[in-house]
Amino acid sequence: DAKTTQPTSMDCAEGRAANLPCNHSTISGNEYVYWYRQIHSQGPQYIIHGLKNNETNEMASLIITEDRKSSTLILPHATLRDTAVYYCIVRQKDSNYQLIWGAGTKLIIKP
């Protein structure tokens, strides 16, 4: 599975859009991009995933570049409860259920 690179930490003002980048320059054509987050003292929570097209759900939007070498998770109106560690993971279909979890980005939402 391809590896991902994320910034260690980021700040964002409450009410603004939080844009979290992820580089996955070695991604292959059949690898999906997943985003999870982990709020302190809780298990990780699924946010969104995609393959090639941009995706949007009630939590966030996922923008994948045309060459698929990077992606951005967008939280459109960040709240204090969005403070968490955000993990970007790429995973190949039929890869025996394995996900490779990195260190993620610590996102701090400031009032």
Next chain:
Amino acid sequence: DVKVTQSSRYLVKRTGEKVFLECVQDMDHENMFWYRQDPGLGLRLIYFSYDVKMKEKGDIPEGYSVSREKKERFSLILESASTNQTSMYLCATQTGDLRPLHFGNGTRLTVT
């Protein structure tokens, strides 16, 4: 909403004890997973199961075993707990390959 319940939030055990960590899900998901999470190492897969009585080793199965006698329950067993098994243990479920994982809130195990 999917509910994944881990039996204990905090657990303290002595070296050499046999430890059982229980995970129960209420959504009839096929796949269940046990991870451990350590600072600087991220989440690492210990074992997973894609059906009753089926199990597969993950990245770090040494020192652990699992049991899945019923679809809704997946148990992690530390046969003889050691201090290097002090960690946060997370259970997750999944309806099928490529589907999102649903996690419990974890069990923080301390082995003294």
